[in-house]
Amino acid sequence: MVQLVRNSEGILEAELEGKKYSHVKLIRKFPFTMPDQYISVRTQEDEEVTLITNISVLEEASRREAEQELQAYDMITQILNVISIKRSEDLWLWTVDTDYGRMVVRMNERFENLHPLSPSRWILTDIEGRRFTLSNN
Known part of the structure; x- marks a missing residue:
């Protein structure tokens, strides 16, 4: 399962299967009527690292980071x-x-x-x- 953390500069990072990705972004996929489902984790080069089917399955800290990042993206x-x-x-x-x-x-x-x-x-x-x-x- 993907883990989301912020580094000391406040940049969102992801770790998946022992590999770290810096400067990741979270993008909501369709349908927008399910805002907590189908979240694409993407690299700075816009390559998909993984797809989060529902943020409720993330560990507490990762879920908070995902919610914060998605809220900032929508704002x-x-x-x-x-x-x-x-x-x-x-x-x-x-x-x-x-x-x-x-x-x-x-x-x-x-x-x-x-x-x-x-x-x-x-x-x-x-x-x-x-x-x-x-x-x-």
Whole structure:
């Protein structure tokens, strides 16, 4: 059975059959009417590690991490202010103030996952699949 933990940097990791996977993401599969069932555990390269048929079968700590990660994935955070955009090795790091406090948003490309919703509003998706809105108002 897969075990989910966060490392010291808060990055979700998975362990399955003695193999560790860093920077994993959890993606709900269809049907969305069963939100605790059919959860895909995916690598940073978007390869499926395993499919969780129901999060209730996970150990308590892993279930809490899964619930937290899925809740964060479904939430759309509002970016209030962009503090900086910097290149760090192979990632772009956006330091932003949001309606949930200061965060670092990690992206592979600086603007690739920034899509217009209107002439003054955009949606940004980070490498973990989290979504943020950005407005110039």
